[in-house]
Amino acid sequence: MEKQERLKKERLEEERRQKDEERLEKEKQERWEEEGPATETTKQGGTTPTLCERARHLLREEVCPYFRQGEGNEPEKSLLN
Known part of the structure; x- marks a missing residue:
């Protein structure tokens, strides 16, 4: 029972981390489109x-x-x- 809860918690944490990474990448892309590249x-x-x-x-x-x-x-x- 605890193992299932732990696995579920780990899966939810991984999904949250993945969503955060996708959000950051999207924000980075939007900023690049608005302001140009961050490096020259x-x-x-x-x-x-x-x-x-x-x-x-x-x-x-x-x-x-x-x-x-x-x-x-x-x-x-x-x-x-």
């Missing part, structure tokens, strides 16, 4: 993040800790006041 080719043939992508990354690093403290994806009310 260098003169040496390598790739580097675009200025916009670097700024977005830095903003996420600065803002995300505040959003993690709140409920869901909203910052705590005390942080806004």
Whole structure:
């Protein structure tokens, strides 16, 4: 009985993980369509993040800790006041 419950729980977790990955990939594709690629080719043939992508990354690093403290994806009310 416990084994079945554990297997069911693992299957649900895997489905959730897969849906999250699909959602992230879809968001990435939509962002690329709206804003262009996140990387650009260098003169040496390598790739580097675009200025916009670097700024977005830095903003996420600065803002995300505040959003993690709140409920869901909203910052705590005390942080806004």
